[in-house]
Amino acid sequence: MPEMDSGLSHGEDEAGNAVLKEVWKLLRKLRIMELLAEYHPRLAGTVPLGIQVEGSDLDIICEVREPRRFIETARCHFGQLEGFYAVTGTVEGVVRTKINFSAGGWPIELFGQPLATEKQNAWLHMQVEGRILRLLGPGFAENVRSLKSGGMKTEPAFAKLLKLEGDPYEEMLALGRLNPEEFNAVCRRAQPYI
Incomplete structure (x- = not known):
């Protein structure tokens, strides 16, 4: 069976652990x-970091070289689930496929x-964010969640708190x-926010 770990230790608080356990159970x-093992899936994003907010989704990244086959595989296994939708497009010369649905x-x-x-x-973003959270602790994490609850995406929230200029993703x-x-x-630049 494929490795279930996202690669990060999840948050220290019980709520974060409980959410991650619930997600892995689902x-x-x-x-x-x-079912997607051939695509080397990994859970990424806010849930493994323990900084999810209401409305956060489960991001599962995959290595996909044949988008049509990937979509058909997903449709076969998850097409019956609520809101199933798949789209493939090219962004900055890279073919990307997104498949969305809801469960649990x-x-x-x-x-x-x-x-x-x-x-x-x-x-890569999640690995950096995990390092930052381990270094700066729960106060910083709460500030990230607060910005996210206000509608800000994760990377811009980190960039704002760290006083980074330019494209937050880069x-x-x-x-x-x-x-x-x-x-x-x-990271020490964020001290007033901790």
Whole structure:
């Protein structure tokens, strides 16, 4: 059976742990990771980080080289679920497939592109965000949730609190390439928010 871990230790609070346990129980029940194993699925986004808010979805990233086949596989297994919808498009020269549906009270998005899951931006962002949360703690996490509850997306929320300028998605990737000393220095900018 495919590895069920998202690759991160989830939040320290019991509520975060309970939500993540609930999510893994749902994913096991739907057999998503098992049925999509050939696409190397990984749970990414806010839930593994423990910073989900009402309306957050479950983001499952996949390595997809044949979008039509991916959609047909998903339709075969999940097409009967509420709101099933699939679309493929090209963004910045990269073919991307999004499949959405709902199950167990959660909106679910399968996202595929022709790139190993551990090299996809969603995964890289989550790794950086996990490092930041471990370093800056629950106060910072609560500030991220507060901004997200107000409608801000995750990466812009982190960028705002860290006082990063420029495109927040690119800035978060750049932050992940810094050495530990530089990384910690950038994170210290957020001290008034902790």
